[in-house]
Amino acid sequence: MTELQLGFKLMLFGLGSVFAALILFYTLIKVLNKVFPPVDVNKMNK
Amino acid sequence: MDGFLQLFEGVTALTWQHFLMYLIGGGLIYLAVKKDYEPMLLLPIGFGAILVNLPLSVVWEHGSQEGILKILYNFGIITELFPVLIFIAVGAMIDFTPLLQNPRMVFFGAAAQFGIFMTTILALFVNSIFPELGFNLEVAASIGIIGAADGPTSIYVASQFAREWLGPITVAAYSYMALVPVIQPPVIRFMTTKKERKMRMPYQQKKISREVLILFPIFITIIAGIIAPISVPLVGLLMFGNLIRESQVLERLSHSAQNELANLVTLLLGITIGATMKFEAFLTIQTLIIILMGLLAFVFDTAGGVLFAKIVNLFTKDKINPMIGAAGISAFPMSARVIQKMATKEDPHNFILMHAVSANVAGQLGSIIAGGMVLALVPWLLG
Numbered sequence: 001m002t003e004l005q006l007g008f009k010l011m012l013f014g015l016g017s018v019f020a021a022l023i024l025f026y027t028l029i030k031v032l033n034k035v036f037p038p039v040d041v042n043k044m045n046k
Numbered sequence: 047m048d049g050f051l052q053l054f055e056g057v058t059a060l061t062w063q064h065f066l067m068y069l070i071g072g073g074l075i076y077l078a079v080k081k082d083y084e085p086m087l088l089l090p091i092g093f094g095a096i097l098v099n100l101p102l103s104v105v106w107e108h109g110s111q112e113g114i115l116k117i118l119y120n121f122g123i124i125t126e127l128f129p130v131l132i133f134i135a136v137g138a139m140i141d142f143t144p145l146l147q148n149p150r151m152v153f154f155g156a157a158a159q160f161g162i163f164m165t166t167i168l169a170l171f172v173n174s175i176f177p178e179l180g181f182n183l184e185v186a187a188s189i190g191i192i193g194a195a196d197g198p199t200s201i202y203v204a205s206q207f208a209r210e211w212l213g214p215i216t217v218a219a220y221s222y223m224a225l226v227p228v229i230q231p232p233v234i235r236f237m238t239t240k241k242e243r244k245m246r247m248p249y250q251q252k253k254i255s256r257e258v259l260i261l262f263p264i265f266i267t268i269i270a271g272i273i274a275p276i277s278v279p280l281v282g283l284l285m286f287g288n289l290i291r292e293s294q295v296l297e298r299l300s301h302s303a304q305n306e307l308a309n310l311v312t313l314l315l316g317i318t319i320g321a322t323m324k325f326e327a328f329l330t331i332q333t334l335i336i337i338l339m340g341l342l343a344f345v346f347d348t349a350g351g352v353l354f355a356k357i358v359n360l361f362t363k364d365k366i367n368p369m370i371g372a373a374g375i376s377a378f379p380m381s382a383r384v385i386q387k388m389a390t391k392e393d394p395h396n397f398i399l400m401h402a403v404s405a406n407v408a409g410q411l412g413s414i415i416a417g418g419m420v421l422a423l424v425p426w427l428l429g
Contacts, residue, residue, distance in 0.1 A: 002174070003170050003173065003174070003182060003183050003186070004167070004170045004171060004174055006170075006183050006427045006428070007163075007166050007167040007169075007170040007171075007183065007186060008167060009427055010163060010166055010167075010183070010187065010420070010423055010424065010427060011163035011164070011166070011167060013419075013423050013427075014159075014162070014163050014416065014419050014420060014423055015156070015159065015160065015163055017273070017274070017419045017423070018156045018159055018412060018415050018416045018419055019153070019156045020273075021156075021269070021270065021273055021274075021415045021419075022152045022153060022155060022156045022408070022411070022412060022415070023153075024269050024273075025152055025266060025269070025411070026149050026150070026152045026153070028262070028265050028266070028269065029145070029146055029149040029152070029258075029262070030149060032146075032257075032258045032261055032262060032265075033146065033149070033254075033258060035257075036255040036257040036258045036261075037255070038146075038147065038252035038253055038254050038255060038258075039252060039253040039255075
């Protein structure tokens, strides 16, 4: 396989895995915020 | 007569290349002092470049003895100690609150890493035309990682895959990080309409609970460690620094990480990187290509982020100002400021800074994850 093809593979797997990791982080943030809910600062000030 | 000439061996060893390197070193110091372009790094790098290009280069090697800068290089770069220590300091400086308040921005931290991979392909393409450049997959990925817009990550990856090009890669990474206000606006203007740049985005400020701030770095470390174990020195130590900060019980350590540790390691890192810029290795066509490709990496990052925001807008109800996508690079807070400035220019009452900051923080996370993935994938692809 030529190095150029490896480069395309790197892009596919690289971007794919970065997105996959950040989807997990997104889910993590959502779950954490659900378990320990944030406080709406605007409501706090009222 | 020979003995007499030996007294002046410094003068007799001088070549035009030495003088050119003094000019380059002086240029970096000028950019640091006069233009305030990443002075913490560019000034030590510039001076290191001058030091190592003095005749006989005794700071690198003297006879059979290692010079002081080579000792530092072996101690801090070969072992990857310096960039890893910087990650602790950076982690202690990052506030993830904007991202935790606005989690959907996390995806822009991935999209804006497009430049890393596109530049890698470009470097490989150039190498397929001119194989004598020697840009194999490892070197190409190290050039691409300039697009992480994150100095320590660039140094960390290049020190593993392309030590011979560590100098130009680092100089390019830090120079272009400083030039984000110059590089990003034309690319964004090219890719967006005036109407898109005027788009407003509502923002609701929320106070994130302390538990979330503490648990976030711990869970991220565990997830990253499971997905890509090789990324742990980057992600793990970044998150360690962040945990020290967010725990709020280690004020002194947090302060030390953000100040003493950051300053001391940056100082040694800069001058050591500068010492890799011996003219024999630096004054090459490859250096010029690396510097040019670094610029393209930032352009591709910006374009990738904007394009991703436009694609997201096709499928969502709450539209995103496409400029926010460009803030998904790691250059914090410079990129977020650039986006807000551009938004204000189009509409003085449009405030999208907090969204841009969220994307920018996501970029800090995304760049390190991308660095870790590159470290894991390249050896795997090479079998």
